[in-house]
Amino acid sequence: xxxxSFKEIIAEIGYVLICFFLACLLVIAGDVxxxxxxxxxxxxxxxxxHTYLTIGFASFFVLFLIPRVRRNTHWMMSFTHEFTHxxxxxxxxxxxxxxxxxSKDSHVSFSGGWYGYIPxxxxxxxxxxxxxxxxxxxxxxxxxxxxxxxxxxxxxxFTFAFHVCCxxxxxxxxxxxxxxxxxxxxxxxxxxFIIMNLCVVILTPSSGVVNAISRVFWEFPSAFVNSLI
Numbered sequence: 151x152x153x154x155s156f157k158e159i160i161a162e163i164g165y166v167l168i169c170f171f172l173a174c175l176l177v178i179a180g181d182v183x184x185x186x187x188x189x190x191x192x193x194x195x196x197x198x199x200h201t202y203l204t205i206g207f208a209s210f211f212v213l214f215l216i217p218r219v220r221r222n223t224h225w226m227m228s229f230t231h232e233f234t235h236x237x238x239x240x241x242x243x244x245x246x247x248x249x250x251x252x253s254k255d256s257h258v259s260f261s262g263g264w265y266g267y268i269p270x271x272x273x274x275x276x277x278x279x280x281x282x283x284x285x286x287x288x289x290x291x292x293x294x295x296x297x298x299x300x301x302x303x304x305x306x307x308f309t310f311a312f313h314v315c316c317x318x319x320x321x322x323x324x325x326x327x328x329x330x331x332x333x334x335x336x337x338x339x340x341x342x343f344i345i346m347n348l349c350v351v352i353l354t355p356s357s358g359v360v361n362a363i364s365r366v367f368w369e370f371p372s373a374f375v376n377s378l379i
Contacts (some may be wrong), residue, residue: 178371278347
């Protein structure tokens with residue numbers, strides 16, 4: 151049996167420590183999810199604020215039953231997956247060589263580098279790109295425009311349902327994107343961001359974009375940590 155080098159041992163210890171840290175973050179995310187549901191189900195009036203979000207979410211699955219829409223949606227899922235890779239590669243200043251999406255082969259190729267590997271690799275499984283793109287629109291829409299807020303909430307629900315389908319279809323243990331950073335680390339990162347994004351989406355209709363983000367990424371985690379202390 152080949153003995154492990156000192157570098158390999160250090161790398162394995164580092165991987166275990168990172169996974170432990172990510173597992174702690176996932177526990178916090180679970181508590182954030184519980185607090186989110188407790189807040190949003192605290193009254194009938196607060197539940198009703200999610201009507202349009204629910205309509206948008208359900209509408210996607212109704213349209214998905216139409217064969218031609220379903221086929222186009224599968225192509226759109228592949229496009230979104232590769233485009234998210236491409237976007238994060240650009241954010242980390244990689245040089246893009248090729249971007250291809252079709253029914254048989256989809257991929258994006260770009261220059262290598264030591265930085266940004268995990269964000270670029272796991273971004274399609276963690277970032278609901280189209281939903282996030284709608285949040286600035288909702289933030290800049292006044293509460294005195296209920297019709298436009300309703301339309302935005304429907305689109306937020308619709309796009310998030312699309313991304314949920316993407317994740318269900320694409321998150322597989324055999325995926326090279328997930329194997330590359332390490333299966334355990336990848337699944338912990340993906341689970342953390344999916345839960346946090348879900349909480350932001352759920353809180354947005356009642357709390358607004360800024361309060362939703364603040365509660366999910368600061369107030370609720372802080373409350374959980376303080377309760378442990």
